[in-house]
Amino acid sequence: MKILFDREKCEIIDTRCEQNPLFSGKISICYTLMCDDITKGPKPSATPYIDRCDELRFENGALFGDATRSRVVINELLDGVCLELDCKGEGISELGMNLPFNFMGKLGGGQWRGQLLFNSPYHSSDGKITYAFLTRPNGKNVLVASLLEDDGWKMDYSPYLWAHYFVNLKMLASFDRAYGKNSTHRKMKIAILPVGDFDSALKALEGLYGVPFIRAEISGGKTGDTVSIISSSRVDKLIEKSSRATREIPFSTSYTIESEGDIELIPVFGGKHGAPIMLYGYKSILDLYKKSMDSVSLDTIRKYTDGNLCEHQCWASAMLRFLIKHKNMLSEREVHEYEDKLLSFLDILTEPDITKATPRQTIMRTPHASFGAYNVFKSSRVQELFFGITILLDAYLYFGDKKYLEYAIGATDNAICNYQREDGRIEIEWSDGNREDYSSVCCPMIALVDMAKFLSDKDEERSKKYLDSAKRLCEHLFSRGMYFPTEGGESKEAQQEMEEGSMSCTALGMLYYCSNVERNDKYISRAREILESHNAWIIHTPIAQMQGSTLRFWETQWEGDADGPAICAGHAWSIWRGEADYLFWSLTGEEEYLVRAKNTFLTNLSKIREDGTTYSIYNPDLINGGGFHSKSDDVRFRIAPCFADTEDCGISRYVWIRMNDTFLK
Numbered sequence: 220m221k222i223l224f225d226r227e228k229c230e231i232i233d234t235r236c237e238q239n240p241l242f243s244g245k246i247s248i249c250y251t252l253m254c255d256d257i258t259k260g261p262k263p264s265a266t267p268y269i270d271r272c273d274e275l276r277f278e279n280g281a282l283f284g285d286a287t288r289s290r291v292v293i294n295e296l297l298d299g300v301c302l303e304l305d306c307k308g309e310g311i312s313e314l315g316m317n318l319p320f321n322f323m324g325k326l327g328g329g330q331w332r333g334q335l336l337f338n339s340p341y342h343s344s345d346g347k348i349t350y351a352f353l354t355r356p357n358g359k360n361v362l363v364a365s366l367l368e369d370d371g372w373k374m375d376y377s378p379y380l381w382a383h384y385f386v387n388l389k390m391l392a393s394f395d396r397a398y399g400k401n402s403t404h405r406k407m408k409i410a411i412l413p414v415g416d417f418d419s420a421l422k423a424l425e426g427l428y429g430v431p432f433i434r435a436e437i438s439g440g441k442t443g444d445t446v447s448i449i450s451s452s453r454v455d456k457l458i459e460k461s462s463r464a465t466r467e468i469p470f471s472t473s474y475t476i477e478s479e480g481d482i483e484l485i486p487v488f489g490g491k492h493g494a495p496i497m498l499y500g501y502k503s504i505l506d507l508y509k510k511s512m513d514s515v516s517l518d519t520i521r522k523y524t525d526g527n528l529c530e531h532q533c534w535a536s537a538m539l540r541f542l543i544k545h546k547n548m549l550s551e552r553e554v555h556e557y558e559d560k561l562l563s564f565l566d567i568l569t570e571p572d573i574t575k576a577t578p579r580q581t582i583m584r585t586p587h588a589s590f591g592a593y594n595v596f597k598s599s600r601v602q603e604l605f606f607g608i609t610i611l612l613d614a615y616l617y618f619g620d621k622k623y624l625e626y627a628i629g630a631t632d633n634a635i636c637n638y639q640r641e642d643g644r645i646e647i648e649w650s651d652g653n654r655e656d657y658s659s660v661c662c663p664m665i666a667l668v669d670m671a672k673f674l675s676d677k678d679e680e681r682s683k684k685y686l687d688s689a690k691r692l693c694e695h696l697f698s699r700g701m702y703f704p705t706e707g708g709e710s711k712e713a714q715q716e717m718e719e720g721s722m723s724c725t726a727l728g729m730l731y732y733c734s735n736v737e738r739n740d741k742y743i744s745r746a747r748e749i750l751e752s753h754n755a756w757i758i759h760t761p762i763a764q765m766q767g768s769t770l771r772f773w774e775t776q777w778e779g780d781a782d783g784p785a786i787c788a789g790h791a792w793s794i795w796r797g798e799a800d801y802l803f804w805s806l807t808g809e810e811e812y813l814v815r816a817k818n819t820f821l822t823n824l825s826k827i828r829e830d831g832t833t834y835s836i837y838n839p840d841l842i843n844g845g846g847f848h849s850k851s852d853d854v855r856f857r858i859a860p861c862f863a864d865t866e867d868c869g870i871s872r873y874v875w876i877r878m879n880d881t882f883l884k
Contacts, residue, residue, distance in 0.1 A: 222299040222361070222413050229277045231293070231300055235359045235413055239333030244319040246291070246302070248273035248284045251313040251395045258397050258851050265376040265784055267845035267854040268395070270313055287311060297423070299412035301366075304392070306405045315373075315391035316407060318363070320353065322385035324713040331717050332356040332752070337385045338770060339417065339760040340786070340839050341494070342371045348428060348494050351388065352420050354755040359413070362420045363390070364427055366408040370394040371841040374772075374786075380710040382773045382784035382844060383718070397856040398842070417759040422451045424494070431486040431493035434761040435474070437814060439482075439499035439821050445473045446498065450486065458485040458492070461500075462829075476500040480829055481763070499763035499825035504883070507827060508875060509548055512538050514831030517560055519868045527579035528568070528595060528603040529661060530778075531869035532610065533791070533876060535564055539613040540879045565614055568607065569626055582607050582630055591637050593629035599647055600706075601638050602661035604630055609666050609876070612673060628681065631670050634663070635688045642698075643691030656704040658695055659721045662795060664728035667692065668735045686736060693732040696725050697745050701752065719756035719769050723796040726750050730802040743806055750799060750812075757796070757815070758788060763825040764837035764861070767818025769793040776846055778835040778870065779863035782855060784844040787836035789822035791873040801881045820882065823874035826862070835867035 222233050222241065233241040249270050251257055257268035273284035275291060282291040287308040294301050306314055320335050321328040328334045332355065339352035349365040349372060365372075369392045377384035390409055393402035410427055414420045421432040431454045436447040448457075454470040461478040467487075476482065479500050486493035501507045515534045524531040538557055546554060570581045578597040582604070586592050595603045611627035614620070638645050638657070645658045657663070671685035703721035726749040729742040756770040765788040774790060775783025797819030804812040827833045838859050845854040 222411055223295070224293045224300050226277075226280070229282075231411065233359070233361070233413060236333050236355065236357065239329035239355075240321050240327075241361070242319055243321045243325045243328060245275065246282070246319070247275055247317045248287050248289050248291075248304075248306075249313065249315045249317045249389050249391075250287050250308075250311050253310045253312050253396065255312065255395075256397075257395050258854070258856055260851055261849060262845065262851045262854075263378045264847065264849070265378045265382040265844045267842065267856065268397075268851050270395070272317065287314070291316075296410055297412055297426070299362075299410060302407070302409040302411070304407040304409075306392075311405075312393070313391065313395035314393045314405065315389050316409060318388045318390060318409075319386070320361075320388060324384045324716055325386075326712065326714060328714070331714065333359070335361060336755055336770060337374060337388065337786075338755065339758050339765070340372065341760050342839075342841060343494060346370060348424075348430075349390070350420075350424060352414075352417060352759060356752045356755040358415065360415060360420070362410070362412045362414045362423055363388070364410045364412075364424060365390055366410055366427060367392075367404070367406055369404055369407065370398075370400050370402050373842040374840060376772065376784040376844055377710075377713065379712045380708060380716070382776065383707060383716055384713055385772075394842070394858075398858055400858075418449070418451065425452045428494075430491045431488045433484070433486045433493065433496055434759075434766070435496060435498055437817050437821070438497070438761070438763040438766045439501075439825060440476055441503055442476050442479065442500055445475050448472050448474050448484075452488065454486045454488050454493070456487050458487060459483070460485070474498075481825070494761075496761035497763050499821060501824065501827075504824075504878075505545060505548065507824060508541060508545070508878075508883075510831035511827055511833060511872060511875065512541050512557065512831075513553075514833065515560065515868045515872070517563065517868075519866060523865055523867075524869055525579060526577070526869075527598070527600070528607040528610065529600065532564065532580070532606070533870050533873040534868055535561060535610045536613045537872040537875035539610070539617045540876065543613070543617050544879070544883075561614070565623070568610065569622060579603060582611075582626055584626070584629065591633050593626065593633040594637070599649070601634065601645060601647055601657050602663070604634055604638075605661065605663045605666040608634070608670060612666075612669060627670065628674075628678075631666070631685060634667075635684070639688060639692070643688075643693070643695035645692065655706060657706065658692060658699075659703065659724035659728060660706050661792075662724040662727050662731070664689060664692055664696075664731050668731060672735060689732055689736060693729055693739075693742060696728050697742055699725065700745075701749070719753060719771065720792050720795060722749055722753045722756070723769060723792075723799055726753070727795050727799040727802070730799055730806065733806060734802045738806065743803070746799065746803060750796075750803065753796065758786075760788075760839070762788075762837075762839075764789040764822055765839065766822070767793070767797070767815060767820075768822040768837075769796050769819075775836060775838065775843065778867070779838060780843075780855075780865050782843045782846045782859075783838075783840075785838050785840035785859060788839060789826050789837045791823060791835070791870045793819050793822055794874055794877045798877050798881055816881070820874060820878065823871070826871060832866050833868070833871040834862045834865075835869075835871050836863065837861055838863065
């Protein structure tokens with residue numbers, strides 16, 4: 220079964236998945252002129268600029284673009300096709316091809332399991348290797364590779380529904396001059412091949428480029444650990460680049476981590492350098508934990524975030540759990556510093572005076588506006604309430620102040636009374652009367668179960684009430700089948716979103732219940748089904764901050780430098796999938812899930828730099844989406860760095876909360 224070019228229909232067809240078109244539109248040339256100034260003027264959301272489009276006409280076996288004097292020839296290549304572009308036009312700045320793949324959620328694209336995700340992009344620093352592994356939940360995956368040196372790629376994200384959809388992949392021979400590359404590439408050679416798993420994609424890439432490709436089974440670990448290096452071709456040696464030095468070492472399938480931080484490995488065979496991979500090393504997990512806690516800055520949180528209890532106060536539970544378990548690692552001065560930070564925040568969280576309350580941070584003991592008692596001040600986002608419960612319980616466990624337990628219980632009672640329906644769902648009713656199912660948004664199951672377990676020998680009646688709530692929620696998650704509602708809304712321009720966080724939290728919610736309350740094989744079986752489909756949302760790019768991350772991209776409009784959309788690899792919400800894998804392994808003993816969990820947690824740990832500075836995301840997009848700006852004048856035209864300029868002290872610490880219930884348990 221092949222990907223082929225139907226010359227009668229002038230369409231590229233994937234014969235493995237004919238019920239789903241491979242493309243949702245026609246391939247075309249994207250370009251700008253040297254006389255264009257893309258840094259000025261209005262623009263739609265989710266892109267930094269508007270370029271020009273040269274539609275292609277089919278004639279005498281080739282495609283022609285008149286505006287750019289371009290010719291595209293499509294030939295067979297292995298089991299797929301190769302698109303060869305030759306542009307003779309003058310005065311051109313940006314030049315590339317629009318590849319409007321049938322990405323997930325496109326109207327008329329067929330059933331979602333046959334639509335594509337922009338899963339695993341890769342661009343080498345020298346521009347000689349550019350590829351993208353596009354996944355389908357049905358496993359009929361696609362490899363796109365640029366076989367000539369180029370500037371890279373750009374993803375067009377949806378201008379609707381907060382950029383929650385991929386729209387069009389631009390493979391770019393040259394970026395516009397605004398990005399400072401000044402490239403003169405006028406030829407492209409793009410391979411589109413049918414592949415199975417990622418290893419088969421790497422094998423195909425070896426054949427296309429004639430150089431070795433490798434990956435690590437686990438993308439890092441503490442110094443002294445050995446990791447397995449996987450290669451399907453011969454490799455003579457590795458060039459190792461780390462904070463210590465650059466050196467050549469003989470190739471071995473077992474590699475020992477000897478340095479901290481990022482470690483680049485370049486495979487070499489016959490004198491030819493292959494595609495580099497990135498590992499991450501650390502001295503010890505507790506040393507890394509302490510560095511992460513030491514570097515928390517409340518000023519940074521205040522400066523760059525709205526401080527809400529969900530995304531931006533994750534540091535608090537992480538720090539409280541460090542104090543509970545590892546206080547002996549701290550000096551007396553450090554203990555006071557940690558406690559001072561926590562108490563200053565907890566005073567805001569429990570402020571009783573409504574005139575001093577902070578929106579989205581204070582839990583009000585008394586009713587306010589349309590909210591009941593113990594609701595987050597001026598917030599309908601119920602996930603903020605559930606995260607507040609976790610912080611308050613941890614605060615009570617460390618400080619022993621009964622006020623924190625009173626607030627934790629009050630907030631849990633409020634969540635059940637005002638947000639949980641009879642069938643178990645957690646639901647928000649908005650002011651316009653619309654209702655949204657939030658049962659899997661940020662996994663409320665965790666707080667419910669944790670509160671029930673804690674109160675089991677202290678308040679048996681309330682504990683049973685919380686356990687009943689958790690059981691009804693679990694049954695509701697099961698009853699939804701493969702339907703995954705989430706916050707965000709709907710758009711007439713797209714099919715219902717298959718949001719990866721709702722998928723992973725649905726599986727995690729059921730597995731958390733089975734691990735902590737009672738095992739139920741029907742929940743475990745459903746979780747397996749969900750995780751197998753969700754595998755299409757797992758990034759495979761062999762870079763520590765990416766391999767094992769889940770596929771998220773719209774958060775970069777708020778997080779990092781807030782200039783997205785752009786893929787936010789290693790996003791904290793990837794941990795939902797990582798913890799689900801860990802729990803699935805603990806319940807079934809299936810080791811492959813433990814390997815996946817380790818990689819997912821490493822995507823978050825590897826964002827921690829030597830001094831503890833941490834970033835919310837690792838950004839593989841070379842050209843970001845431009846934030847919420849409506850004019851190109853307000854966009855920064857730069858090649859996006861892997862890490863943002865803006866550090867994070869909140870959501871990036873979520874990994875430690877969940878580490879305490881998994882790998883540090």
